[in-house]
Amino acid sequence: MAQLDLSEILDTVPYAVFIKDSQHRWVYGNAAFRELIGDDFLGKDDRDLFGEEQVQVFWREDARVFAGEESLNEEEIGENRFAITKKVPFKLPDGTTGLLGIIIDYIATSSGELDKKVPAVDLGGFEPQMTALKRRLEEALREKNLAIEVAYTDAATGLRNRHGLEADLARQIAVADQTGRPFALALLDLDNFKRINDRFGHAAGDEVLKVIGRRLKEIPSVISVGRIGGDEFAIITEKIDQTDEARNERLERLRQIIFRPIFAGDRELQISGSAGVCIYPADASTGSELLSRADMALFSAKRSDQFSAKIFDSATLVAYQRRIQIEEKLPEAIRNGDIVPVYQPIVSSTTRRAVGVEVLARWRNEDLGLVSPDEFISTATDIGVIGKLDRAIFSQAMHDTRAWLENGQIDFVSLNASPMDVVSPGYAADFLRRLKEAGISPDHICLEILESSIVEDVSSARRNLGKLRDAGVEIALDDYGTGYSNLRALLDMPLDKLKIDKSLVWGIEKDDKVLDLVISLVQLGRALELTTVAEGVETNAQSAFIEGAGCPELQGYLFCKPQSRAALDEWFATQAPAAEGSGESLKSPV
Missing domain, CATH: 3.30.450.20 (PAS domain)
Structure with missing residues (x-):
């Protein structure tokens, strides 16, 4: 006006x-x-x-x-x-x-x-x-x-909003063109911000945003800071470190500055995040291109460790373009049944015989080649089709595994539940209905959940898992030892099994501290009356360490890679009868 x-x-x-x-x-x-x-x-x-x-x-x-x-x-x-x-x-x-x-x-x-x-x-x-x-x-x-x-101002933080940041970006490009001095655009995304809002309220969430914004503005050489999404910040900075070592040192200093604990009322909140960085004019020639390529770098960083920072490069662009292709092709692949179940045995540590199988998924596309589960499962979660993927795999898996259960070749089938499903109202009833339609008893099913499923909505997760467990379904906490490793979750959730993450299993031969940690987890499981399962066992030495720790169930390439139904039928045929406790080792045909 x-x-x-x-x-x-x-x-x-x-x-x-x-x-x-x-x-x-x-x-x-x-x-x-x-x-x-x-x-x-x-x-x-x-x-x-x-x-x-x-x-x-x-x-x-x-x-x-x-x-x-x-x-x-x-x-x-x-x-x-x-x-x-x-x-x-x-x-x-x-x-x-x-x-x-x-x-x-x-x-x-x-x-x-x-x-x-x-x-x-x-x-x-x-x-x-x-x-x-x-x-x-x-x-x-x-x-x-x-x-x-x-x-141009974000009402919640007083920082620039997206429009303001874009205006600042245009001005800085003009300055760089006149002076010849490059600058960087960084996008910072906070981890698990929704969890903070859900657990502590929006007032706590707003305080986190304000504090992070102030800390970013106080960093020397920062030209402009904007909040351009719910928990996403954009930072224009003029100083560019030229060597990888200098960049890494600076990123570590920034991590210490930005992610100090934040106090919201009497609560101390631990904050982490990821960052993607793009440099003008080396990586982009316009403001929109800078934002796009910094976002590509951020996407790559978020797939790495906590507070990973990724600087845009050609590999980032290739990975992002592949991700876009996966997003485009994934819904059709689910509809056409191109993503198929494969099965990996879970064996007894005393008999080395299969006690169950975990249902996994594989996708081979003529344009993309073999798409790893890490790629398509994370994409399915992000674009909201993980539920459809789970149901498609469930249907085929129940058909394939029914004969193994009826023949006594396995005692249970282990399925992975998506975080979205675990907290969805009515999930337990729907899951039990589908089991009934497939003719599979709930006491032959183990449902594997991630710890992130729990922390997003504890009450909903507890409600769904409790109903499933009451019906006879076993509940396993997957990949324990990474992520939050929240001991409270082991006490509060209705659990039957604890799966030790493969990253710990792989480390036990090289690091005594890792071995001590694995032994402690097995003892913790025993104290809580949880069956422990070691994932990713690949060598006889790892197997010996795990068995020595008293872990009752093992899973990994040492015994069998994930196989199609036909290939696993052949594997089952190689299992000669073995006396309980004989420790006879069976080799995989692959």
Whole structure:
């Protein structure tokens, strides 16, 4: 509205009015000025329209005005054309001093010289109008500036919002183009921010956003900070570290600054996040391209460790393009049954015979090749089709495993539940209904959940898991030893099994502390009456360590890779009868 009022004021003035910045560039001209000069003047200076002699006269008068004086001068503005121009100092929206010019009278002569006998312009009645106009213009510009500031500011944090950040980005690109100095754009995304809102309330969440914003603004060399999403920040910074070592050191310092504990009331909140960085002009040539490529780097970082920071490179672009292809092809692959179940045995540590199988999934696409589960499962979760994928795999798996259960080749089938499903209302009833339709008893099923499923909505997770367990389904906490490793979850949730993450199993041969930790987890499971399962067992040494720790169930390539139904039928056929406790080792046919 302020911009509209300003235009209305200027266009109703019966004089040609213009505004210049301190570099002599025109930044505004009203309708009368445009009629006199033409439309192509914004951003240009006098040199673009007038000769050198005229420019020297104009700029001599401009200099007086920039110094705080007023000017009234007769100026030649074209062949046989003269203007009597009043110029006064004028504060621009960015706080710098420009000038406001008004062409009071315009004279055209046939001789090419101004007739000195032309009566002097009577300014007696004009000066009050000039003063009033200047005041109204400055007020309108202040209102406009305030409106822009409000439109560009995030209400929750006082930082720039997306529009404001994009404006700052455009300005910084212009500065970089003029000075030749590169700059960086970083996108920072907080981990598990929704959990903070859900557990501690939106007031705590708002406090986290404000504190993180303040900390970012206090970092030396930061030019602008914006909040451009719910828990996503954008940072424009001018300093670029050239070596990998220098960058890594700086990132570690930033991590320590940004992610210090935050106190919301009497609660101490631990915060973490990931960052993606893009450099101008090396990685992008426009603001939108910078944002896009920083987002690609952020996506890559979020797939890594907590507070991983990724700088955009060609590999990032390739990975992002592959991700887009997966997103596009995944829904159709689920509908067509292209993603198929495979099965990995879980064996007894004492007999080395299969006691169950875990249902996994594989996808091979003619364009993408073999798509890893890490790729398509995370994508399915992000685009909201993980439930459809789980149900499709469930249906086929129940058909495949029924014979193994009936023949006594296994005691249970282990299925993975998505975090989204675990907290969904009605999930337990729907799961039990599908089991009944498949003709599988609940006491032959183990449902594996991730700890992240629990922390998102503890009460809903407990309710669903409790109903399933009451019906006979075993509940296993998967990948324990990574992520939160929350001991409270082991006490609060209705659990039967604890699966030790493969990253710990792989470390026991090299690090005594890891072995001690695994032994402690097995003992913890025993104390809580939970069956422990060691994942990722690949060597006889790992198996011996795990068995020595007293872990009752093992899973890994040492025994069998994930197989199709037909291949696993062949594997079962290789299992000769073995006495309980014989410890006879069976080799995989792969």
